Amino acid sequence: MKKGILLSLLAVSLLAGCSGGETKNSGSTSGSAEGSTIELTFWRPQASEVEDNVYVKRIEEFNQANQGKIHVKMEVITRGNSFAYEDKINAAVASHTLPDVLAMDGPNIANYAASEIIIPLDEYFSKEDLDDFVPSILQQGSYQGKFFAPGLNESSVVLFYNKKIMAEHGITPPDKIENAWTWDEWYDVMKKTSKDGVFGTNMINDKGEWMTYAFEQLWISGGTDIVNKEGTTAEGFVNSQKGVEAAAFLQKLANEKLFNIDPKPTEFEEGKAATKLGGPWNIPGFKNYPDLEWGITYFPKKPGGIQTAPSGSWAVGVSGDTKHPKEAAEVIKWITNKDSSTQLAQAISMPASRKSAFESLTEYNELPLRIIKEQVTGVSHARPVTPAYPVLTQKFAEALTDIMVGADVKKSLDNVASTFDDEYKRNFAE
Amino acid sequence: MQTVMNAQKREHISSFRRQKRREILVGYSFVTPAVLLLIFFLVLPFLLAVAFGFTKFNLLRPDKIQFTGFENYKLLFTDGLFYKSLWNTLYFTVIVVPVQSGVALMLALLVNNRLKMRNVFRIAYFSPVVTSMTVIAILWISLYNPNEGLINSALHFFGIPNQPFLRSPGQAMNSIIFMSVWQAAGYQMMIFLAGLQGISKDLYEASSIDGANKLQQLRYITIPSLYNVTVFVLTITTIQAVKLFVQPYIMTNGGPENSTRTLALLIYQQGFQFRNAGYASAISVIFFLIVVLISFSMKKFLRDK
Numbered sequence A: 001m002k003k004g005i006l007l008s009l010l011a012v013s014l015l016a017g018c019s020g021g022e023t024k025n026s027g028s029t030s031g032s033a034e035g036s037t038i039e040l041t042f043w044r045p046q047a048s049e050v051e052d053n054v055y056v057k058r059i060e061e062f063n064q065a066n067q068g069k070i071h072v073k074m075e076v077i078t079r080g081n082s083f084a085y086e087d088k089i090n091a092a093v094a095s096h097t098l099p100d101v102l103a104m105d106g107p108n109i110a111n112y113a114a115s116e117i118i119i120p121l122d123e124y125f126s127k128e129d130l131d132d133f134v135p136s137i138l139q140q141g142s143y144q145g146k147f148f149a150p151g152l153n154e155s156s157v158v159l160f161y162n163k164k165i166m167a168e169h170g171i172t173p174p175d176k177i178e179n180a181w182t183w184d185e186w187y188d189v190m191k192k193t194s195k196d197g198v199f200g201t202n203m204i205n206d207k208g209e210w211m212t213y214a215f216e217q218l219w220i221s222g223g224t225d226i227v228n229k230e231g232t233t234a235e236g237f238v239n240s241q242k243g244v245e246a247a248a249f250l251q252k253l254a255n256e257k258l259f260n261i262d263p264k265p266t267e268f269e270e271g272k273a274a275t276k277l278g279g280p281w282n283i284p285g286f287k288n289y290p291d292l293e294w295g296i297t298y299f300p301k302k303p304g305g306i307q308t309a310p311s312g313s314w315a316v317g318v319s320g321d322t323k324h325p326k327e328a329a330e331v332i333k334w335i336t337n338k339d340s341s342t343q344l345a346q347a348i349s350m351p352a353s354r355k356s357a358f359e360s361l362t363e364y365n366e367l368p369l370r371i372i373k374e375q376v377t378g379v380s381h382a383r384p385v386t387p388a389y390p391v392l393t394q395k396f397a398e399a400l401t402d403i404m405v406g407a408d409v410k411k412s413l414d415n416v417a418s419t420f421d422d423e424y425k426r427n428f429a430e
Numbered sequence B: 001m002q003t004v005m006n007a008q009k010r011e012h013i014s015s016f017r018r019q020k021r022r023e024i025l026v027g028y029s030f031v032t033p034a035v036l037l038l039i040f041f042l043v044l045p046f047l048l049a050v051a052f053g054f055t056k057f058n059l060l061r062p063d064k065i066q067f068t069g070f071e072n073y074k075l076l077f078t079d080g081l082f083y084k085s086l087w088n089t090l091y092f093t094v095i096v097v098p099v100q101s102g103v104a105l106m107l108a109l110l111v112n113n114r115l116k117m118r119n120v121f122r123i124a125y126f127s128p129v130v131t132s133m134t135v136i137a138i139l140w141i142s143l144y145n146p147n148e149g150l151i152n153s154a155l156h157f158f159g160i161p162n163q164p165f166l167r168s169p170g171q172a173m174n175s176i177i178f179m180s181v182w183q184a185a186g187y188q189m190m191i192f193l194a195g196l197q198g199i200s201k202d203l204y205e206a207s208s209i210d211g212a213n214k215l216q217q218l219r220y221i222t223i224p225s226l227y228n229v230t231v232f233v234l235t236i237t238t239i240q241a242v243k244l245f246v247q248p249y250i251m252t253n254g255g256p257e258n259s260t261r262t263l264a265l266l267i268y269q270q271g272f273q274f275r276n277a278g279y280a281s282a283i284s285v286i287f288f289l290i291v292v293l294i295s296f297s298m299k300k301f302l303r304d305k
Helices: A002-020 A028-033 A049-065 A084-095 A106-114 A127-131 A135-141 A163-168 A183-193 A209-221 A241-255 A280-286 A325-335 A338-347 A356-360 A369-379 A389-404 A409-427 B002-052 B071-077 B080-112 B118-130 B133-143 B150-157 B172-197 B201-209 B214-225 B227-242 B246-251 B263-273 B277-304
Strands: A038-045 A070-077 A101-105 A158-162 A199-202 A273-278 A294-297 A314-318
Touching (some): A038 A084, A049 A070, A049 A325, A070 A084, A084 A101, A106 A135, A163 A294, A183 A273, A294 A369, A314 A325, A389 A409, A389 B263, B080 B277, B133 B150, B172 B246, B214 B227
């Protein structure tokens, strides 16, 4: 019996070892140091090959630079479905086997910080160093006045447009931020272009996290947000008058069938949508459609409202389980420094998380990418920083989906507010 | 002489006992792996769920579990979403079980005939069963597309306007029911088919000599002979139906307006997405009791007949 348990444990650990996909040790480093080397582990989810390669290279360089002092072993966790990585973290929390350094999605930072899974890093970053990060990275990485996790890169949502369709209707999308389209102007464009199987826009990436990521900005543009600044209550924010107006705008677009609620992912690429709310990650795919002539303009704002844009990215933090916080913070600083940020931005078509990194990214000085840079470095807002974020994003996404298919706007938003507030009071209020 | 006999007899008995004991041991060692798996992955987790049901347990704070007594259950019985999910689950079950079993029986009767290419039909009806439910659910999202889906195009041909299907609170659950029946009926068909082939040909021959027509044969021979198979089919279909998860998870995420939120989906959302492991455990316990109640009453109802 004992043998059986041992055997099965062995089998499980073997399987775990296989799926871990550990990166190769650069070999000699750990051997030469004779015990004085501090071994650190670093978890991050598997991404595209080019992205993974940047990390492998940067970690190797870190190990060389710190030979005899620190050695980092990076474990790339496969992410079969979107929660496999988070599930692994949950399990590691329970068994206190978290790595020293871990990557996490931006909106999870507050939740992990509140649960003491990650520790504050303020003492390891100088003021100038922090100021070099774009503002949305600092916003996303801070919880209750402390800084926990810098982002590896940034993201943004812009409005892509089909140049041919715009030309047909004599529309010239703005290329200066002060002229950015308002909701009304965008609506007029959609009205004009939406016919013969072409939708005015394509704006449903998925009905989950995307809904919060992209559409929370409509609340911000109106001068409110979906929760208060402290992240403790949604009542009077998500369901405020301005919030209702934002949601009613989305419902109007849906009622007039200006977008497809269940779109094909390549609707815009195939010329079946005149505009598209999307991000830099869409751009590489556009190459597969030689007939498509595309341009970029700013994320539309509320008439008379605030110019804003979505942001958010994966970030890295130091786990509460680590025995070497100082060394782990060194790794974080290295992997998010100017060189790393620049190299990552070059490899994947995502904007950098540091202002200084844009210096060498010259392609961001000209159209169309200039628009992304202006949004990232100037006007972007991070998603709400609250430990009850998982409930907020689920309920908000559900409500927006319901509203788009005809549910009562006020009632749906009231429900988000009361569910979030109950949850916060029950689990996070002191 | 006598003593020798006795000794032999004793020897014989004790060797018999030894053998018997060995047999018992072998038996136990054969069931041990299964029992261990059951204990570790079924009994123990369930007992833990009962225990966690009385606690406030954030999945990310396993070191800070608080005992809260019946707090979760109090919350549960005032949670509108729980009743809504319970109602949705029961609605799905009550519709799906008879419809799916009925369709399966009809399909089985069809492919039990001596038609040409009946194996082709059998495979055709069975093929959705072997396809992953996730794949099928994604496929049906595009079939049900309210703007340009295949089904709406077909309706258009008959002059019926576009239907919202999954994107309306009134039609979403029924759309899921339709596609679930289509997906799963093939499985029950195979069981019915096996049952049909177990019915003796003599019965049909004898009845046709007595002048029974096809309908009478169906009524008085086929259906009564399938009674046990039917009980089995109804039971497994019911158990599958109350566990409804994949279709709403993939296709609607419980919406619109919670019209497709089932108990399984609610447990998943509370436990894993919201990380309220304590509350989710309490719902699981109630869910378990409901399933037990249903299967016992079905067993009683169907056996008493």
